[in-house]
Amino acid sequence: MHLLLNNLNDKELLLRIRKLQDREAAGVLLSRYSHLLVAVSLPRLSSEKTAEEAFPALTRQLFTRLQSAYGKVSETIYEMVQYYFHKGGKTAYPYQPTTPAAIQRLETRVELAGNNPIEKNAIAARLEKAFEALAADERQLVTRFYLEHRPLQELARAQHTTTDKIRNSLKHVRKKIATHLMDEAYE
Secondary structure, three states: OOHHHOOOOOOHHHHHHHHHHHHHHHHHHHHHHHHHHHHHHHOOOOOOOOOOHHHHHHHHHHHHHHOOOOOOHHHHHHHHHHHHHOOOOOOOOOOHHHHHHHHHHHHHHHHHOOOOOOHHHHHHHHHHHHHHOOOHOOOOOHHHHHOOOOOHHHHHHHHHHOOOHHHHHHHHHHHHHHHHHHHHHHH
């Protein structure tokens, strides 16, 4: 199994870690990036934080962090080590990233829904409820971009602004919807 996992790319390994809680996939990623973990950590080791206490704590935090990590594994490792040595090493981050977790759970529900019409209707109802919670201008922006498939340049011209501001507005709206879905899940 280890040989098969070695042939998978990082994205597929992260997916296995997230969905299946696969410790063996985490081990493959750790062995793949152990040189980076050591290279970033060695200059920061001191008498206060020795290698005997730093590396076990870092590997535990790395496994926890990989379960919700998005993007490049190398960046995740680098940020985690920086935070560990500068902020005391209690957790990998001062806060848990709730927005990616909400997005991940929704993506998993959509994948599992497949051809199940009841689950699809439940997801659609949750999205409609989150959509109703948005401001009118945000709803209009989402409708024009995602449903009417209008390009960013056209939306920017209509609002007399830049495409970067429109792109940032869309990111903000996506985060708002994800946090609304997250809040709804905890109610």
